[in-house]
Amino acid sequence: xxxxxxxxxxxxxxxxxxxxxxxxxxxxxxxxxxxxxxxxxxxxxxxxxxxxxxxxxxxxxxxxxxxxxxxxxxxxxxxxxxxxxxxxxxxxxxxxxxxxxxxxxxxxxxxxxxxxxxxxxxxxxxxxxxxxxxxxxxxxxxxxxxxxxxxxxxxxxxxxxxxxxxxxxxxxxx
Amino acid sequence: xxxxxxxxxxxxxxxxxxxxxxxxxxxxxxxxxxxxxxxxxxxxxxxxxxxxxxxxxxxxxxxxxxxxxxxxxxxxxxxxxxxxxxxxxxxxxxxxxxxxxxxxxxxxxxxxxxxxxxxxx
Numbered sequence: 132x133x134x135x136x137x138x139x140x141x142x143x144x145x146x147x148x149x150x151x152x153x154x155x156x157x158x159x160x161x162x163x164x165x166x167x168x169x170x171x172x173x174x175x176x177x178x179x180x181x182x183x184x185x186x187x188x189x190x191x192x193x194x195x196x197x198x199x200x201x202x203x204x205x206x207x208x209x210x211x212x213x214x215x216x217x218x219x220x221x222x223x224x225x226x227x228x229x230x231x232x233x234x235x236x237x238x239x240x241x242x243x244x245x246x247x248x249x250x251x252x253x254x255x256x257x258x259x260x261x262x263x264x265x266x267x268x269x270x271x272x273x274x275x276x277x278x279x280x281x282x283x284x285x286x287x288x289x290x291x292x293x294x295x296x297x298x299x300x301x302x303x304x305x
Numbered sequence: 306x307x308x309x310x311x312x313x314x315x316x317x318x319x320x321x322x323x324x325x326x327x328x329x330x331x332x333x334x335x336x337x338x339x340x341x342x343x344x345x346x347x348x349x350x351x352x353x354x355x356x357x358x359x360x361x362x363x364x365x366x367x368x369x370x371x372x373x374x375x376x377x378x379x380x381x382x383x384x385x386x387x388x389x390x391x392x393x394x395x396x397x398x399x400x401x402x403x404x405x406x407x408x409x410x411x412x413x414x415x416x417x418x419x420x421x422x423x424x425x426x
Contacts, residue, residue, distance in 0.1 A: 163407060276391050
């Protein structure tokens, strides 16, 4: 087997880290192999953003995506997980600093909504990405975890959906 | 958006108010069982047992998993385990996102490289 070329070694697995940094804060980080200018572009151009923010590999289907990336501009995303009801996410951008910082609100959760800060830190042609979700209170983050919001539906909800369907079927209802 | 307005505690108490459901938890404390096994043990119809398990599942006291045609029930995880599992699931979402982002960034880099070459040519 000489299929593997010396110049293209298999890239090492580069998993995201996900941490509850404090009572009110969740942080996801990952290094992206590209300059901050390009990564920033992938966050701010809707046609690029929607290609990765709603990954099909995670069972998500994008239904619509509108983004007006400037201070005060609004965004609205609709997607579904599996066969679940569509989920809507919306808010506005409160800081847009090219190639280094993006801040947006998450208003679908009402008063419990987090503020998301994305920082882009370039080093040697790569970008360290950090996404902070800062919740208004510990309780708000606890509630988000309990309800499985922010797009990552806990498995339990999937099972529940399935069970509800099964129950409906066994009772002769759709 | 799916949301449970009922607090966890309310749901737990409501689920535990029924003798059959308390019995189901006791059985599952010994071993994981299918809904069919549970229905037989409690001399109930499958649909009846499914309802009880559904209530326990909603209260997060029980989780179920369907393998083939058999749905196996087990005791639910504690709140802490649940939060950890949620974080892990959330991290997996980010993994999937970042993997797709890698592809987009790689494509943009290639495009810049090619555009640069065109300009030089």
